[in-house]
Amino acid sequence: MPHGSDSAMAQASRQIKATAQSGPMRSTKWDTSKIMSGFSIAIKGGLSAIDAQDWDSLATGEDENPFVSHAFLQALEESGCVAPDTGWQPQHVLLYDDQERLVGACPLYAKYHSYGEYIFDHGWADAFERAGGHYYPKLLSAVPFTPATGPRLLCQSLEAQRALLQGLRQITERAEISSLHINFVPQPNDDLLDGTDFLLRKTMQFHWQNQGYSNFEDFLSALSSRKRKAIKKERQAVLESGLTLRRLSGDDLKPQHWDAFFSFYMDTSERKWGQAYLNREFFELLHQRLRDKVMLVLAYDGTEIIAGALNLFSQSRLFGRNWGCLERAKFLHFEACYYQAIEHAIEHKLDWVEAGAQGQHKLQRGYLPRETYSLHWLSHPQFHEAIARYLEAERAGMEEEISTLMSQSPFKAC
Numbered sequence: 001m002p003h004g005s006d007s008a009m010a011q012a013s014r015q016i017k018a019t020a021q022s023g024p025m026r027s028t029k030w031d032t033s034k035i036m037s038g039f040s041i042a043i044k045g046g047l048s049a050i051d052a053q054d055w056d057s058l059a060t061g062e063d064e065n066p067f068v069s070h071a072f073l074q075a076l077e078e079s080g081c082v083a084p085d086t087g088w089q090p091q092h093v094l095l096y097d098d099q100e101r102l103v104g105a106c107p108l109y110a111k112y113h114s115y116g117e118y119i120f121d122h123g124w125a126d127a128f129e130r131a132g133g134h135y136y137p138k139l140l141s142a143v144p145f146t147p148a149t150g151p152r153l154l155c156q157s158l159e160a161q162r163a164l165l166q167g168l169r170q171i172t173e174r175a176e177i178s179s180l181h182i183n184f185v186p187q188p189n190d191d192l193l194d195g196t197d198f199l200l201r202k203t204m205q206f207h208w209q210n211q212g213y214s215n216f217e218d219f220l221s222a223l224s225s226r227k228r229k230a231i232k233k234e235r236q237a238v239l240e241s242g243l244t245l246r247r248l249s250g251d252d253l254k255p256q257h258w259d260a261f262f263s264f265y266m267d268t269s270e271r272k273w274g275q276a277y278l279n280r281e282f283f284e285l286l287h288q289r290l291r292d293k294v295m296l297v298l299a300y301d302g303t304e305i306i307a308g309a310l311n312l313f314s315q316s317r318l319f320g321r322n323w324g325c326l327e328r329a330k331f332l333h334f335e336a337c338y339y340q341a342i343e344h345a346i347e348h349k350l351d352w353v354e355a356g357a358q359g360q361h362k363l364q365r366g367y368l369p370r371e372t373y374s375l376h377w378l379s380h381p382q383f384h385e386a387i388a389r390y391l392e393a394e395r396a397g398m399e400e401e402i403s404t405l406m407s408q409s410p411f412k413a414c
Contacts, residue, residue: 039103039163042094043171047074050092050105058105058154063314065150066293067143073107075285081278082144087112091139093171095155095164104155104164109144110137110177116277118147118357119183119203119374128178128383135178141168142183145277147205147357148319149184149372153192161192169196169377182375199376199388202395204402206360206367208338208353213346216339219366227364227410234331235339241329244300245336247344250292257296258283260305264324278322297340299325299332309336311344316351318344338365360405369405371398 044050052070059068066072076082077090088109095104113136114122125135141152155161172180188200213219220228238245248257262280269276286294295318299307307325311318323337341353355367363369376391378384 071289079282104160116145206362261308268324
């Protein structure tokens with residue numbers, strides 16, 4: 001339970017400050033400190049130190065986002081994908097009220113690089129280092145390797161969210177860490193950010209919205225004739241290639257399916273990035289603990305699995321995550337990643353499909369540009385102001401780009 005004093009926070013600050021000089025801490029247990037009237041915090045060095053039921057009571061919310069569940073985040077840690085040795089040091093924050101009841105939580109990591117985040121700040125790091133500062137370690141609240149929107153301040157009240165946000169900043173400031181970043185948050189409301197100096201960054205992804213379609217043909221009918229014909233041509237080409245696609249979830253998923261998908265994932269990772277973020281053990285843990293939240297699309301050439309696309313879903317959203325293949329059939333990527341996801345969303349009455357990072361080619365397939373959001377706080381005042389000016393210009397450019405892309409929408413004009 002939370003106990004401690006300002007001197008305890010000072011001790012914690014010295015610990016994390018030392019990591020910038022000596023590398024990742026092996027002991028990550030921190031004491032607690034009062035952050036504002038009526039609340040206190042504790043910092044835990046891993047999900048194994050936090051009761052799963054307690055965490056999920058805060059994390060699931062109305063939509064039960066799978067990525068902030070205890071099971072998903074712990075699988076990343078237990079498999080070794082997230083660890084100090086990989087540059088992700090868990091520093092999860094718990095928030096307690098004055099009755100010592102758990103009222104908030106936040107997935108938090110000390111980061112020693114900027115890989116696996118999908119909100120790019122390499123330029124910020126370079127500028128700060130050139131000016132003589134130490135950008136790393138920084139603090140990041142995010143789901144590792146997952147560019148999916150969802151809650152990061154896991155609280156049931158606005159008051160607790162504000163306290164947690166203030167606590168995160170206080171940790172960063174007192175520990176003399178360069179910066180705090182909170183990635184892929186839902187659109188922040190003014191009540192949350194009022195009186196803070198967090199910087200709002202707007203980026204963009206392509207999302208598909210279910211307009212109450214009864215089936216895939218109903219969706220196609222909403223498109224312009226040219227785009228509708230193009231999609232039908234692509235889907236027909238996959239059919240004529242002799243490939244069969246299956247969508248598997250829950251107990252229909254078997255070890256051989258994961259073995260095949262992992263080989264595709266590794267092939268794609270090695271070709272695109274030179275290394276894979278996730279290992280086979282992670283996918284095994286995902287199967288054990290969250291297979292009812294998984295939708296795996298597999299492409300078969302006869303009895304051989306030649307390609308696959310991994311999705312997870314909540315009550316309202318399908319999240320496209322990873323894709324890979326051994327044979328590159330024409331249009332197979334679009335079918336497995338985009339059209340199968342749309343069909344699944346329509347059949348299960350999901351409102352949205354988030355197709356992951358990047359990819360303007362998604363636009364002509366019904367995925368429209370949408371703003372995504374992150375919050376940032378930089379401890380150096382002049383650096384903070386410089387980033388604020390940069391983000392102001394970036395937001396204007398992003399809004400203009402989205403407007404231009406929306407003018408190219410494949411949907412019929414209203």
